[in-house]
Amino acid sequence: MANKNVPKATLQRYPVYLKALRKLSASGVSRVMSKELSNVVNIEPTTIRRDFSFLGNLGKQGYGYDVKKLIEIFNQQLGMDFDEKLILVGAGNMGRALMKYNRWDYVVGEIKCAFDINPDRQGVRFGIPVYDLKDLETKIPNGVRIAILTASNDIQATVDRLIDCGIVGIVDFTHEHIQVPKGVAIKAVDVVSSIQELVFETNSIIE
Amino acid sequence: MANKNVPKATLQRYPVYLKALRKLSASGVSRVMSKELSNVVNIEPTTIRRDFSFLGNLGKQGYGYDVKKLIEIFNQQLGMDFDEKLILVGAGNMGRALMKYNRWDYVVGEIKCAFDINPDRQGVRFGIPVYDLKDLETKIPNGVRIAILTASNDIQATVDRLIDCGIVGIVDFTHEHIQVPKGVAIKAVDVVSSIQELVFETNSIIE
DNA sequence: AAATAGTTGATAATTTATTCACAAACTAAC
DNA sequence: GTTAGTTTGTGAATAAATTATCAACTATTT
Numbered sequence: 001m002a003n004k005n006v007p008k009a010t011l012q013r014y015p016v017y018l019k020a021l022r023k024l025s026a027s028g029v030s031r032v033m034s035k036e037l038s039n040v041v042n043i044e045p046t047t048i049r050r051d052f053s054f055l056g057n058l059g060k061q062g063y064g065y066d067v068k069k070l071i072e073i074f075n076q077q078l079g080m081d082f083d084e085k086l087i088l089v090g091a092g093n094m095g096r097a098l099m100k101y102n103r104w105d106y107v108v109g110e111i112k113c114a115f116d117i118n119p120d121r122q123g124v125r126f127g128i129p130v131y132d133l134k135d136l137e138t139k140i141p142n143g144v145r146i147a148i149l150t151a152s153n154d155i156q157a158t159v160d161r162l163i164d165c166g167i168v169g170i171v172d173f174t175h176e177h178i179q180v181p182k183g184v185a186i187k188a189v190d191v192v193s194s195i196q197e198l199v200f201e202t203n204s205i206i207e
Numbered sequence: 208m209a210n211k212n213v214p215k216a217t218l219q220r221y222p223v224y225l226k227a228l229r230k231l232s233a234s235g236v237s238r239v240m241s242k243e244l245s246n247v248v249n250i251e252p253t254t255i256r257r258d259f260s261f262l263g264n265l266g267k268q269g270y271g272y273d274v275k276k277l278i279e280i281f282n283q284q285l286g287m288d289f290d291e292k293l294i295l296v297g298a299g300n301m302g303r304a305l306m307k308y309n310r311w312d313y314v315v316g317e318i319k320c321a322f323d324i325n326p327d328r329q330g331v332r333f334g335i336p337v338y339d340l341k342d343l344e345t346k347i348p349n350g351v352r353i354a355i356l357t358a359s360n361d362i363q364a365t366v367d368r369l370i371d372c373g374i375v376g377i378v379d380f381t382h383e384h385i386q387v388p389k390g391v392a393i394k395a396v397d398v399v400s401s402i403q404e405l406v407f408e409t410n411s412i413i414e
Numbered sequence: 415a416a417a418t419a420g421t422t423g424a425t426a427a428t429t430t431a432t433t434c435a436c437a438a439a440c441t442a443a444c
Numbered sequence: 445g446t447t448a449g450t451t452t453g454t455g456a457a458t459a460a461a462t463t464a465t466c467a468a469c470t471a472t473t474t
Binding site: 006008011012014015016018019020022023040041042077078084086093094097098109145146148168169170171175176177179180182185187188189190191192193194195196197198199200201202 | 213215218219221222223225226227229230247248249284285291293300304305315316352353355375376377378382383384386387389392394395396397398399400401402403404405406407408409
């Protein structure tokens with residue numbers, strides 16, 4: 001995979017592009033120019049072109065980009081075709097909701113198995129085996145790099161164990177602060193934090 | 208409020224600081240130095256000090272920061288004490304989960320009311336009135352700036368109406384691309400996008 | 415009370431990210 | 445074909461964000 005130091009800021013925009021491209025594709029648009037796309041996503045055309053250029057020469061001069069091809073490339077690059085293996089830690093309400101949507105809208109990967117301390121939640125749910133969390137080290141499948149964390153007890157201790165098992169990316173649904181060593185990435189999915197950012201940002205807009 | 212052009216990157220870190228500070232406070236730490244905090248959040252001490260300096264002179268040379276005071280300031284600045292009024296659009300599974308947790312862990316504000324097209328979902332749920340979405344314009348309380356969007360139909364049209372009603376910030380739980388004019392901020396809360404970012408980021412780490 | 419050790423906050427230097435500007439490459443019309 | 449009109453992709457310029465440096469200050473020790 002061509003992946004030569006893509007800026008962090010660019011990484012954050014890729015999912016935005018992908019969503020927008022899908023919307024365009026769904027409404028019958030088969031080719032798009034950076035300027036058109038710019039109107040859709042509120043990002044400068046030149047930024048878009050530079051962002052895209054990290055993934056190869058995707059466009060054609062005088063023509064633009066082929067939407068389908070672009071989506072395909074993004075799918076590949078953003079892991080959709082990788083069939084990224086995921087594990088889920090915590091099989092409570094949120095965990096079960098995620099299992100239910102396992103084969104997501106547009107598949108990122110697949111939840112291979114889940115872990116929970118509560119015996120009532122163990123067994124098979126929505127086709128996914130849920131193991132006892134204490135068996136994490138033995139039951140975790142090979143090659144899993146990303147864990148989705150929806151647990152609510154002993155969070156830091158669990159994270160430490162996950163990292164020992166080779167996890168390098170965590171999607172964090174907890175509302176707590178988690179400490180990880182360098183080399184491990186965390187993405188918080190958190191309403192409260194999102195609202196906080198918005199409150200501050202919109203205050204800035206007003207004043 | 209002192210709010211002179213806080214960098215976007217800084218805004219994204221504020222919720223991280225707040226969580227970490229709460230954790231510290233809960234474990235009995237009453238004062239902290241930028242270097243200590245750095246170890247906890249994996250952000251350079253000097254970046255931390257700069258980030259904090261936008262909110263005033265919060266620290267003391269040769270001493271550090273008072274954790275409680277810091278939390279208080281953050282609460283104020285990040286809207287917690289503002290009692291920010293929120294509305295919820297969409298009262299399905301996700302919407303109801305949010306209503307249930309309305310008075311969040313650490314209160315951001317309050318969901319004043321919700322809207323949904325489905326009559327079955329209207330009425331009062333968890334103490335929050337749920338109105339028909341078609342009455343949005345008449346039922347939306349004064350002074351609401353932020354909407355939480357968990358609807359799944361006619362998303363773009365609904366967003367347009369929200370903006371007409373004065374909404375300037377949207378917490379977006381949908382998986383679709385939404386188009387908004389400049390001056391309106393969106394924060395996507397989206398597992399799939401989060402995983403996508405992680406997949407790419409962790410690929411970068413490995414290769 | 416003076417000296418020392420240690421920390422913030424401001425400024426300067428550096429790094430990272432965005433935007434400009436234009437050559438090269440393509441399409442479409444003739 | 446050839447030419448005019450577009451649009452990409454990228455080197456260079458600009459802007460933004462991060463990190464380093466240091467003066468000013470605080471607490472503590474002597």
